[in-house]
Amino acid sequence: MSVRTFWASVSTLAIGAVAVLGLAQPASAAGANYVALGDSYSSGVGAGSYTSESGDCLRSTKSYPYLWAAANAPSSFTSVACSGATTSSVSSGQLGALSSSTTLVSVTAGGNDVGFADVMQTCVLQSEATCVARVNTAVSQAQNTLPAKLDSLYSGIHTRSPQAHVVVLGYPRFYKLSGSCIAGLTETERGAINNASEILNGVIAKRAANAGFTFSSVVDEFTGHELCSGDPWLHSVTLPITNSYHPKAVGQSNGYLPAFRSVA
Incomplete structure (x- = not known):
């Protein structure tokens, strides 16, 4: 040569x-046909700047799906994520947004199936023992009834969009233990809630893997920014009450968006 x-x-x-x-x-990314599914962590409750068309679903232009779409200019983008959604309501009310031409899907689901909102309300308003008992009930639901519900949801997504790259995102660890909080929940309650979120994430990750989907944890991104950290990216108990225990705008942009972007 x-x-x-x-x-x-x-x-x-x-x-x-x-x-x-x-x-x-x-x-x-530019050629992607992207659909965002899921609950309030995907709709962006707590981030503000909600779209008028979304109504009570509270879809925020500061949520990670909107931020990713704005940065990557996909061929098409639709978010049907909705506050309060469960695996069954995602299946029955959101999968119509999918098609055989969908190439990218994101989804968060499972927290409402185990009564996340009720867990937090119980722990804020009632005794430590009652809180821990309610958390344990949620853990049991996550381990015993949630897997089949996730399997059904993921099967539905695959059936409608068999060629899509599906990214399943988890939930944050909520509390920094031995952190800066001097009031509110006890360390025992905070520890129980953290443990429950880890179990929930583990269940979701396993079912996503079994479906051939990509699971992306947000725990690393939120580490150092949990409640009681001094720089939380999550709302504590606040008004409006719907914002409580949801990511702030910074939690969407610096927490969920990097977790999604890294695998999308």
């Missing part, structure tokens, strides 16, 4: 590498 031929080959390989490494991801 002549020197000229050698360098021509190297140049061709280099150009190909640049095309693969530098252009593949933006081109893929």
Whole structure:
């Protein structure tokens, strides 16, 4: 091989590498048909700036699906995520947004199936023993009844969009133990809630893997920014009450968005 031929080959390989490494991801994102499904953690409750069309679903332009779409300009983007959604209501009310041409899906679901809102209300308003008992009930539901519900939901997503890359996101760890909070829940209650969220995330991750979907945890992103951390990205008990225990706008942009972007 002549020197000229050698360098021509190297140049061709280099150009190909640049095309693969530098252009593949933006081109893929630009060509994506993206649908966001799920509950309040995907709709963006707590982040503000809700779209008028979303009504009580409270879809925020500061939620991670909207932020990702704004940054990546996909061919199409639809969010049907809704506050209060369960696995069954996602299945019955949101999967119509999917089609065989959908190439990217994100979803958060499972927290409402185990009574997340009721757990937090019980722990805020009632005794430590009652709180821990309610958390244990949620854990039992997560381990025993939620897996089949997730399987059904994930099967429905795959049936409607068999070629889609599906990203299932988890939930944050809510409390920094031995943190800066001097009032509110006890350390025992905070520890029980954290343990429950870890079990819930584990169940969701396993079912997502079994479905061939990608699970992305947000625990690492929120570490150091839990409640009682001094710099929380989550609302504590607040008004409006619907914001309580949901990510602030910064939790969506610095927590959920990086977790989604890293695998989308």
